Amino acid sequence: MNRYTVAVLVRNQFGVLNRVTSMFRRRQFNIIALSVSETESVEYSRITVTFEGEENNKQQLVNQLYKLPDVFSIKEFNSGNSVNCELLLIKMRNDADCRDEILTAAEAFSAKTVDYSKGSIVFQLTDISGRIDDFINLMRDYTILEICRTGVVSLEKGSSTIRKVTNL
């Protein structure tokens, strides 16, 4: 199984996310993460989807996406041709006996402390997914209260943009 990240530029319209995810569901694509946002233009939204599968699954996913009339363009990303990052919020229990260790680890990862209370500490970390996985794994030695991560967002390196590859 490989992990693929694909960015999809879609019409910024009511129900489009539903069309895309409905197709993923009925064809049983194994979606790991998905993020949606506005873009530089009010006409378009951008969906970034990370999924696991074989090369032919990825080809099928891209081909099926191209069939949706609301999809304008699709771009596949890998770490070589793109910049990727993800945002993590993690809430740890604030225990006196391990507080220093947690804070030291957070510092090592350049995670920011965004909330601090007697019972808990919330860290914010923006990084590539692998580093976020590493940080979470490290935190598993202590008590994790809650985790929330956004899923990957990606942009191509250099001046080329997703709009250059258009559907139709």
Add this chain to the structure above:
Amino acid sequence: MLLSGSDIIVKILIEQGCDVIFGYPGGQILNVYDSLYKYRDEIQHVLTAHEQGAVHAADGYARATGRAGVVISTSGPGATNLVTGIATAYLDSVPLIAICGNVTTAQIGSDSFQEIDITGVTLPITKHNYFVGSVEQLADTVREAFRLAVSGRPGPVLIDVPKDVQVAMCEYTPMPAAVPDEKNAAKDVRIEEAAECINGSERPYIYFGGGVIWGNAEEEMLAVADKIDAPIGCSMMGLSGIPTEHPRFLGMQGMHGHYASSMAMHHADLIISLGVRFNDRATGDRTKFASKAKVVHIDIDGSELSKTVNAVHGLRADVRLTLRKLLPLIKKAEHPLWWESINKFKEAELEYLDRRGGLTPRNAVLCLNRHLGENTPVATDVGQHQMWAAQNLSFKNSRRFISSGGLGTMGFGLGAAIGAAYGTGEHTVLITGDGSFGMCLNELATAVTYNVPVVILIMNNGVLGMVRQWQTLFFDKHYSNTVLNRKTDFVALAGAFGADGVRVSTLDELDAAIKKGFEYCGPYVIDCAIDKDEFVLPMLPPGGSMDDIIVKVGD
């Protein structure tokens, strides 16, 4: 000119060249029906007995003519009654426009009377669908729907129009009918690669489907076949694509396909697949499917390439334009050894052929063949009768076999036959079974009301024959819920609907009945007695390969 939303809908239907549409009125579509009344001299509306009959009729119309079929329904149950028909069109790539009314935009989302989220319901079974939020978007939306339905790989498109949008006024500017998106041949380099592969083949086999019919590529396909000396087979959706009697044509392949066709495909070293997908009913066990063959696959839908069967050369392109470019690149060839094998397969097929006399399913279809005109559309329902029809019907022209392939919808036939009769102006035939006919026989009322000329041949065996066949073979003859033995008198039933009919139990009676049916103005029902233990053969067991083919069944 300033028009109401409902007038705009009907004006655009006329603008798109729709001469006849099918539907059923109701509360939230009343305005459109008022507009249909207003423009009744320019467009005909056929009122069916049930929305399902209407959508199948629009589908049958589209299959028979190549133009988009149109169906109209009200909101809620009217819209949900279209679902099976829309799914049928989706699975067989039929261009269909479904227009539904809905409650007012202010009421949407409040579970009001007869409100249903039909765009949500039909999301996975339409090529695209629209909820029209304002009358300003209406004209563009309907035109875009027509363009989408017929462009690329055709498919159904649904438009949901709230009542207030039908009422609201808007400026309407006439426009020419929608033009399908431009078609493209594959890239030259890809065609050259495919040609090289074809030129290296000793045992080529051409396998085509509905895409060749929708892409009007029949001539080009025959030219390629002649040049490389290849036999031709097809999926069920390809039937009628080339004349049945063509010397290169081996017939439909697959689960109940012709033995020679399936064997030739199994032994080919190259399969040129044109506008066809590799459905499980066509391939059986995919790991053993045509293991010696390279696949060159041309399809307008890129997602069909290497979806289930790996293609060495997958070309996402218009099949006709691509074949035209391919033709000069392939070398003229002859394959006498290959044809020797094919002729052996054909001899074997003849050996297994059902040659019994009397009113057997095969003889019934052959009898019907003698009465078919060059352009007679033949619709079917789904089950044993459908396979007997697919195996034995003889076609001269394209678009004359109207049958639900992908979804396998029992109850499809009568509506579809009505639509095909409207589309072609031909006296039409429906081959059905007592099970399938029982599902949607209410449309007899429609056929009677509108004097639709359709000969209805019910192959009546008193059982759900296809399911029963599986129970015989794979479920130790446990005939669970497949024995109908209903007391329905189909001839009396025809009479009650205002039609006519006759019961037949011999071939001579059948012959006379079909003759009479073609002379009769309106629907004519022939209740044809078939033995309940008849089998559809040959049969590839589900998930089986050519090694498992069943050609004969012992007692």
